[in-house]
Amino acid sequence: MSKIQSYEDLLNEELALQKSLAHQRAEIREDVTRIKEQLKPLTKVVSFVSKIVTRHHGNNALVTAGIGIASDILFKNVILRKSGWLTRLVLPFVMKNYSSHALSNGDGNLLSRIGEKIRGIVKRRSTHP
Numbered sequence: 001m002s003k004i005q006s007y008e009d010l011l012n013e014e015l016a017l018q019k020s021l022a023h024q025r026a027e028i029r030e031d032v033t034r035i036k037e038q039l040k041p042l043t044k045v046v047s048f049v050s051k052i053v054t055r056h057h058g059n060n061a062l063v064t065a066g067i068g069i070a071s072d073i074l075f076k077n078v079i080l081r082k083s084g085w086l087t088r089l090v091l092p093f094v095m096k097n098y099s100s101h102a103l104s105n106g107d108g109n110l111l112s113r114i115g116e117k118i119r120g121i122v123k124r125r126s127t128h129p
Contacts, residue, residue, distance in 0.1 A: 051101040052094050064100060071095045 004010050055064075075092040083091075 051098050053097060055097045055100045067099050068096055071099065 002009070004013055071092045075095055076088050080088045080091060
């Protein structure tokens with residue numbers, strides 16, 4: 001930085017500082033993008049773990065109750081009937097949480113997703129006699 005002696009020098013210095021600021025902002029954006037790319041595997045793991053330990057509450061209460069009952073009956077009494085007590089305690093909990101996330105898309109409207117699947121099946125069958 002040189003000594004500013006006139007208004008023109010001040011304007012030139014301001015322009016140089018604005019260019020420097022723009023360059024530094026671009027470098028920061030590139031660094032952030034690079035960091036995000038490096039953290040993608042970690043974010044996938046964190047997302048999966050959060051789906052296991054938390055339940056999605058956007059579902060209909062009836063769907064949530066159905067998931068709970070189905071996982072209790074299916075996992076505790078059928079699939080895990082010969083397993084140890086810890087497995088019988090933890091696995092239904094994990095399955096309830098994960099299935100609540102799996103059954104909901106962004107809006108959590110399970111009935112519309114089921115309807116779309118049924119319409120797709122009916123459409124495929126009607127086009128293939």
